[in-house]
Amino acid sequence: xxxxxxxxxxxxxxxxxxxxxxxxxxxxxxxxxxxxxxxxxxxxxxxxxxxxxxxxxxxxxxxxxxxxxxxxxxxxxxxxxxxxxxxxxxxxxxxxxxxxxxxxxxxxxxxxxxxxxxxxxxxxxxxxxxxxxxxxxxxxxxxxxxxxxxxxxxxxxxxxxxxxxxxxxxxxxxxxxxxxxxxxxxxxxxxxxxxxxxxxxxxxxxxxxxxxxxxxxxxxxxxxxxxxxxxxxxxxxxxxxxxxxxxxxxxxxxxxxxxxxxxxxxxxxxxxxxxxxxxxxxxxxxxxxxxxxxxxxxxxxxxxxxxxxxxxxxxxxxxxxxxxxxxxxxxxxx
Amino acid sequence: xxxxxxxxxxxxxxxxxxxxxxxxxxxxxxxxxxxxxxxxxxxxxxxxxxxxxxxxxxxxxxxxxxxxxxxxxxxxxxxxxxxxxxxxxxxxxxxxxxxxxxxxxxxxxxxxxxxxxxxxxxxxxxxxxxxxxxxxxxxxxxxxxxxxxxxxxxxxxxxxxxxxxxxxxxxxxxxxxxxxxxxxxxxxxxxxxxxxxxxxxxxxxxxxxxxxxxxxxxxxxxxxxxxxxxxxxxxxxxxxxxxxxxxxxxxxxxxxxxxxxxxxxxxxxxxxxxxxxxxxxxxxxxxxxxxxxxxxxxxxxxxxxxxxxxxxxxxxxxxxxx
Numbered sequence: 001x002x003x004x005x006x007x008x009x010x011x012x013x014x015x016x017x018x019x020x021x022x023x024x025x026x027x028x029x030x031x032x033x034x035x036x037x038x039x040x041x042x043x044x045x046x047x048x049x050x051x052x053x054x055x056x057x058x059x060x061x062x063x064x065x066x067x068x069x070x071x072x073x074x075x076x077x078x079x080x081x082x083x084x085x086x087x088x089x090x091x092x093x094x095x096x097x098x099x100x101x102x103x104x105x106x107x108x109x110x111x112x113x114x115x116x117x118x119x120x121x122x123x124x125x126x127x128x129x130x131x132x133x134x135x136x137x138x139x140x141x142x143x144x145x146x147x148x149x150x151x152x153x154x155x156x157x158x159x160x161x162x163x164x165x166x167x168x169x170x171x172x173x174x175x176x177x178x179x180x181x182x183x184x185x186x187x188x189x190x191x192x193x194x195x196x197x198x199x200x201x202x203x204x205x206x207x208x209x210x211x212x213x214x215x216x217x218x219x220x221x222x223x224x225x226x227x228x229x230x231x232x233x234x235x236x237x238x239x240x241x242x243x244x245x246x247x248x249x250x251x252x253x254x255x256x257x258x259x260x261x262x263x264x265x266x267x268x269x270x271x272x273x274x275x276x277x278x279x280x281x282x283x284x285x286x287x288x289x290x291x292x293x294x295x296x297x298x299x300x301x302x303x304x305x306x307x308x309x310x311x312x313x314x315x316x317x318x319x320x321x322x323x324x325x326x327x328x329x330x331x332x333x334x
Numbered sequence: 335x336x337x338x339x340x341x342x343x344x345x346x347x348x349x350x351x352x353x354x355x356x357x358x359x360x361x362x363x364x365x366x367x368x369x370x371x372x373x374x375x376x377x378x379x380x381x382x383x384x385x386x387x388x389x390x391x392x393x394x395x396x397x398x399x400x401x402x403x404x405x406x407x408x409x410x411x412x413x414x415x416x417x418x419x420x421x422x423x424x425x426x427x428x429x430x431x432x433x434x435x436x437x438x439x440x441x442x443x444x445x446x447x448x449x450x451x452x453x454x455x456x457x458x459x460x461x462x463x464x465x466x467x468x469x470x471x472x473x474x475x476x477x478x479x480x481x482x483x484x485x486x487x488x489x490x491x492x493x494x495x496x497x498x499x500x501x502x503x504x505x506x507x508x509x510x511x512x513x514x515x516x517x518x519x520x521x522x523x524x525x526x527x528x529x530x531x532x533x534x535x536x537x538x539x540x541x542x543x544x545x546x547x548x549x550x551x552x553x554x555x556x557x558x559x560x561x562x563x564x565x566x567x568x569x570x571x572x573x574x575x576x577x578x579x580x581x582x583x584x585x586x587x588x589x590x591x592x593x594x595x596x597x598x599x600x601x602x603x604x605x606x607x608x609x610x611x612x613x614x615x616x617x618x619x620x621x622x623x624x625x626x627x628x629x630x631x632x633x634x635x636x637x638x639x640x641x642x643x644x645x646x647x648x649x650x651x652x653x654x655x656x
Contacts, residue, residue, distance in 0.1 A: 048522045049493075155611055156378075185377040185549055190593035190607035197604065212522045215552075215595035219605055243599035256523035257597055259556045261531050 010075035011036035012174055012206050013060070020052075020059050020067035029055040030067060031230035031286075034305075037223075039173065042200060042207040044221030044238065046214060046253065052230040053210045057176050060208070061095050062086075073174075091121045094167035098179035100159035104151040110137075110162055111147040117170050132169060139203075140165045140195060157188035164195065168205075175199075176208045181216060189216075196220055214257040218242055226250050229286040236308075236319040246308055246321040248293045285324065297324050339543035340389070340428075340511045341365040343403040343645070347384050347393065347567075356615040358384045358398075360567040363645035366560075368510065369541040371533070373554030373575070375590070376564035377612055382547045383433065385564075386513045389545075390430055391420050408510055426456040429504035431514040435496035439488035445472075446484025449503045456507055471506040472499070475532050494525030501532055508540050515547045530557045551594055555579055560648075563587045566613065566623035568639075573648045583655040586624045622652070630654045 013036065020030035029052045037043045045053050058064045060071055062078070071078045073089050081089060097103035104113060114133045118124060124132060134144050140161040151159055160180065167175050177196070181189045197220055199205045211217055217224060217238070224241040226234045226249065234247040245251050255261075285291070288298040306326040308319040347359035359381040366372045376382050387393050388400050394417065405413040407428055412420070432438035440448060450468045453459075459467070465484075472480035475498045488496055497517060504512055514533060518526040534557060536542045548554055554561050554575065561578050563571040563586065571584040582588040592606035610627040613619060619626055625635040634653050642649045 048524060157611065186551065186590055186593045187377060187608045188611070190595075190605050193595065193605050194607050213595075214523070215597045218597050218602060219595040239599070239601060242597065253523060254597070256527045259527050259530060259552075261527045 009039070010072070012039040012074060013037045013208070014070075014072040014075075015056075015060065016070040016072070018056070018059065018067055018069035018071065020055055020064065022055075028230050030059065032069075033227075033230075033232050035225055035232060035235060037174070037206055037208060039206055040200075040204050041222040042209055042220055044217035044224045045208060045210045045227060046212065046217055046224060047227035048253075049212060051227040053212075053227050054178055056227070057095075057178050057208065057210055061093065061176060062090075063095075087121070091123075091170045092173040094170060094172040094175050096160075096163050096167050096175060096177040096180045099183055100156055100163045101151065103163055104159060104166075106151055109148050109150055110142075113151075113162065113166055114169055117166065121170055123170065136165045136169045139168060139199075141191075155188075157184055157191060160184060160188075160192055161195070164192075164199075168199070168203075172205065174206045174208065176210070178210045179212070180209070182211060182213065193219055214242075214254065226253065231286050231322065233287065233323070234319075234321045236321075240319055246319065246326065247287075247323050248291050248325070249287050252292075285322075293325060295324060303327065336367045336369060337408075338365050338406070339368045339408060340545070341404070341406040341646075342389060343405070345385065345388055345402040345405065346400070347381070347388050348399050349397065350616075354616060357618065358567050358615055359388060362562075362564075362567075362569050364562060364569070364572065365646055366511070366543040366545060368543050369537055370560065371537055371544040371546055371558040373558035373561040374545060374547045374564060375549065375551055375554050375561060377549055379612060379615065380564045381567040382549075382564055383515055386430060386515050386545065386547055389513065390424060390428060391415065391417075392430075421455075425452045425504075425509070426507045427509050428511040428513070429507070429509045431497075431500050431504050431512060431517050433516040433519065435500040436488070436493065438500065439496065441488055444485055444487055445491075445499050445503075449484075449499070449506055452503055453506045467506060471502045474505070474535075475499075475502045476528060477502075494521050494528070497521060497525070497529055498532065501529065501536075505536060505540070505542075509542065511543045511545070512536065513545045513547065516549070517546065518553055519548070519550070526553070533557055551590060563590070566618055567615070568623060569642070569651065570624065571650045571652075572642070573650075577648070581656075583650040584624075584652050585628045585630050585654075585656060588656055589627075630656075 016034050018030055018033045021027060022029050033056060047053050055064065059067055066079060073093060078086065078089060111133065114136065115129060118129045118132065137144055142158065142161055154162065181192050184192060193216065200207065209221060221238045224236055224238050225232050226247065228249050234245065234250050241250065245254055283301060285298040285303050288294055291298065303322050303324045304327065305320050305322045308321060308326060343363050344361045345359060346361050349356045349358065362385065374382050374385065389405055393400055402413050404411050446468060449471060450464045453464055453467055468484065469480045472483055477483050477498065483499065491499065517533065518529050530553065533544055537544055546554060546558055558575055561573060561575050562569050563584060565586055571587045578587060579591065582591055589608040593608065595605055596602045608627055613623065621636040621638055622640055625631045632654065640651045640653050642651050
């Protein structure tokens with residue numbers, strides 16, 4: 001999984017200072033987010049509902065109005081591309097949605113659904129397309145006799161397999177999966193997770209995997225990014241996140257996932273946060289209001305992103321945290 | 335031994351008749367003591383919610399056929415009552431926390447109106463007293479500003495807040511039994527932990543007996559002392575939580591357990607899954623319903639139905655348990 005040899009290559013996807021505002025610029029959905037995913041690795045994006053995870057994913061896909069900042073796919077800026085270049089790029093960038101029954105057209109058979117991307121990108125001739133569809137169905141564990149059936153004739157697990165097949169059929173390099181297993185039953189969720197792990201290993205597909213379920217992230221991610229009110233508060237390799245999280249919010253997320261309610265969190269409303277308004281003060285940490293380790297500086301100054309050095313880490317796997325606690329000079333000052 | 339709060343004897347629910355008959359709940363029996371929580375786990379469509387609705391008698395308008403040898407609430411049989419008789423104790427002695435608080439509340443009344451309506455249905459009291467009880471109930475589930483919640487309409491709250499308000503409504507009369515149907519599904523971690531904490535508090539403070547219906551075994555592990563595993567309308571295993579998680583005896587229970595992703599500082603082993611899928615309710619296989627997906631199946635499993643040794647004791651309905 002490690003990619004030491006690929007040191008010189010640009011990351012497969014890089015996002016620089018991406019911001020996204022809604023409702024006439026009043027609501028900040030995504031705020032100055034930067035991250036990179038190297039080819040072959042899976043980034044797990046976690047956070048409570050309303051943190052901006054889906055908005056971030058949708059803006060990478062170009063499904064929402066463009067924000068400010070840069071999105072680079074294989075080193076090339078997507079927003080500077082002409083329509084032909086964009087079309088080529090989009091072929092390598094596919095999406096799997098949360099609700100399979102809502103993301104498949106009820107009026108199309110499986111064959112029509114899988115043929116559509118091939119036609120759109122003008123991939124192959126008739127024979128190639130037929131072969132590709134059968135091969136992709138096999139990859140996702142479906143029988144070829146499903147071709148003439150409609151989505152409602154499948155269980156939710158099978159529908160999600162069809163949605164994954166639709167994403168895979170253009171041979172994408174990056175698949176963005178937005179809560180792709182959240183609505184599935186335990187045993188079906190396990191089957192789809194196995195399928196995704198298989199795609200990571202056998203086909204080397206890179207994933208941006210969004211989930212609020214930390215156990216799922218633990219299972220399939222190589223790196224973790226924590227989002228809160230539009231900002232990325234911590235980015236680290238998965239073992240570091242689960243073994244030694246740095247940001248106070250990450251620690252709280254983990255204890256919630258283990259069904260612990262830390263005493264200092266009782267009474268605070270964790271689920272009401274729906275992003276920030278642009279009129280809110282910019283000179284504060286977004287987590288300051290609820291942070292158990294708040295210092296005076298947290299309400300005066302927005303923290304910068306600090307890199308945490310750790311001897312045990314390979315140097316390529318960075319651990320970044322956006323918190324004043326890791327800013328030596330300032331925490332001493334208070 | 336403490337008092338039995340809810341006792342269900344051979345409860346069955348089915349739709350249709352003849353070859354179209356769909357058996358959604360098949361002769362299940364269990365009991366819950368006051369102050370204890372039991373989990374009912376299984377995958378979607380296995381009959382968990384139907385069981386909960388049937389206990390409360392809420393299926394009478396759905397065309398479902400319900401039969402049982404008795405549903406006892408605090409020793410009183412409630413299975414044969416008509417709608418009017420049932421209304422006298424629904425909400426007061428037994429209450430349900432529904433799966434989707436978004437649709438279970440009435441959108442045109444404020445939460446305060448809806449919660450006090452439940453109380454006024456069963457108890458007398460002047461406006462002030464009713465309001466105080468309603469506020470207490472909201473405060474007890476953790477709302478700091480209960481006053482502002484009473485004036486809010488359901489759509490003004492987030493999913494987690496609505497679920498907490500739902501618990502406040504279910505507990506305003508301090509019922510002896512609460513049936514919580516997927517109380518934490520679709521909520522994120524922070525709210526999930528909070529809601530389970532509230533149910534735990536009810537169990538201790540009010541000695542409420544709680545049936546938690548969930549597809550999530552980790553929720554049950556966290557909040558229940560006993561657990562029942564359901565598959566295609568039948569109970570397959572009944573035991574205490576500790577035994578299930580340390581030594582599941584039914585192959586389906588063991589399979590479900592191996593499907594749960596774990597949170598641990600070191601990378602967990604690759605996840606397992608159960609091959610195949612749940613059969614449709616009108617195409618159930620004869621014998622043990624799990625036999626086609628089970629690695630331990632032998633000819634007996636395909637022919638006859640395994641039963642529990644005793645309906646109200648811990649046990650496993652399997653010919654070849656682990």
